[in-house]
Amino acid sequence: MTTPAFPEGVKRCGNGQFILWLLPAFLVLLIAVYAMFRVWFYGLNQTNMNDAYGFAIWIWADLAVIALGGGAFFSGFLAYIIGVKNVKNIINFAVVLGVVCYTSALLILGLDVGQPLRGWFIFWHANIHSMLTEVAFCLTIYLGVLIVEFIPVILENPKIQKNRFFHHMAHNMHEIMAVFAATGVFLSFFHQGSLGGVPGVLYGRPFAFREGLFIWPWTFFLFTWSAAAVGPLFTATMCRLAEFITGKRLVKDDVYRLLAKISGWMLLTYIIAKSIDTIYWATVTAPARGFTLMDFYSNNPAYYGIWILIAEILICGFLPALILITQKGRENKKLLFGAAILAIIGLCINRWVMVLQVLAAPLKPFQEEWFVYSPAWTEVITTILPVAYGIILISLAYRFLPLFPQERELNP
Template identity: 25%
Template sequence: MRLPRLPHVTGWRPIATILILAGALAATARFTLGLGATTNLSDAFPWGLWIGFDFLGIGLAASGFTIVAAVHLFHAHEYEPIVRPAILTAFIGYLLVVLVLIIDLGRPDHFWHPLVMWNPHSVMCEISWCLMLYTTVLSLEFAPIVLEKFNIHSPIKWIHAVSLPFMIFGVLLSTLHQSSFGSLYLIVPNRLHPLWYTPLLPGLFFISCIASGLSMVTLESLLFSRNGRPFLPTHLQAKLAKIVALALAVYLVVRIQDLLSRGTLHEMITLSYYSVAFYAELSIGFLIPFAMLLFEKVRTSQTGLYVASLLVVLGFAFNRMNTAITGLEHYPSQTYFPSLIEVFIMLGITAIGFCAFSYIAQYLPVFKTAEPEPAHPQEEAPSRVEEPLFVASQWDDPRPS
């Protein structure tokens, strides 16, 4: 049975413009009036939507260190077409996280304190330094894409000559702080709900970010297909899907085994607000896409891969928001709901990220269209080629959709 096609995305510019303007106005109000007057954060619940957004952005940017390590350190050169979109995803993701952190700081003018006021006993100190250093490394890895566009080749040779140690350094930094975000919640064992608190939280954060990061790259390659020709070959997309399925399987085994070993399985059986959120996260982001990716027909279909990858990203978002918000509502017995200003700032920053990626991918050599794969000599050519889900040139296509 052929999977249904998804409609093309058109008319996104006015929506993105409105969201960015609303986010800018909300950010102005936040800096003018302060956190207390513009957010629903409090001393009992100091971390809310923005921290969850940080976890989400960093996790989706994990494709950067994953693909760079595979291609340049482990010589899996078949994944070379994914390196540039992965680096761009990571670079934009980290820049947006830095922006959110500045907005979220109670005293944003003190953002420079971690540079000179070290606290080696704080996980936040390690995260801050890893974030700053890895963003610097990403800027160095992204620079050749910009220089190539303007035919400036001399600096590219110099960057390539010194890039290997920086890549190793970047992979180490990203690996450290991907798990360190989970370590942040190890200090609240009596506050975080048992369905999300575990000593294995750093490892679970790391495994899930691999699945979500690769799924994000797959989504981008499908979104920016052009004229029926994917930017990534079908066999390469299928291999990425297998890696995602493996990461999902490892995550599910570790997560369920951890619940069994800690004796918290009854929390899953008891029907509650927390168990419903847990089942939504586990089913949408892990069980359903894992089951889908077991089938070769899904792994080799643009529509099937799009749906499975989108579910992984959505489930990953559920997981990070549940850890940052839902699980912490357990201890103070109060429900946190973000204010409109918090929501508008998050949506505005998301729109900025989407616009930045689409424009950069359109004007810089980020994607390279894959050559059409020759049909097997004994196989009959397909009667109809499946159309791409989204067409990059349609962003400005005047033709009626």
């Protein structure tokens, strides 16, 4: 069906079908909101947090969605600052994904602090020596930037465009979008990096500690690089998923191939740097503190065996990178998106290792057992919340906003 509220020249499903599609997501959202309020009303005793795991499973979800949302800042950098024109065909979708990821991240942080009413303390009583303060500042301001980048997309709805002020506003915002994009890149560089810096500076935890450059451990740069490499792949994969669900082509294949090529080279350079970092840590940093590499991958629950390192670096690092840098790999859609999914899994494993495996490793000489964690249902459902919320927001945005400039041409 078409109505004046839909983007010009495109067809959308009927209202009934659209509501039916959203219903399961709304149900999950409802249960998640109930769990959220339980956590806020009764406190963090509603989770399985303990002395070893003071951040619950949320901290992993937080780091993962922030890294995957990195597609917004890196696509913005490519489109508006470097001037790669073809990326503009997917930039609106990247911004919507970024908004979903970053609002989810802040919501999860609001749960994780346990006292969201005191959330403003970190800004007002800022401890500027804390990497987490930098994360809080950059994350919050960057979400503001993302919302600013999202506004002109909303204003481009045909009904809103009839208002002349909003029409001019959308046009003027597009004119100076490079300024907002540059600010977003600056903020993203620091918050992605500082999230990596947090484990890297923990000199009391030899599994995480890394040396580095000035005040920044190597993990600072690795986190930023990995988010910039995998973020656009996540955007492309979600776009492909949207194509599968809607049964339409939304962007041309050359857009996917371009993103895959850029991400492939970024991923390859990242994974080489990550390998060097791991070898240096295993042969110099950890032995200097009395540990061998296998101390961190044995005598612990099966899920922290050496396989996790192999999976992260070889299977979900080098393998997708090598597929994506070859023309044959990029031209085969199944290979391209298979590699993209592997890279996304690799990024999620990296964030899991750098926060949850770090917390699982025994700290004191008399502790032999690794800490095992099983999250409470409230943690699990609120971790799934971003998925349900993402489905709702992306569906609404796809229905009413011109997210894909090539859609009309590809679906005559």
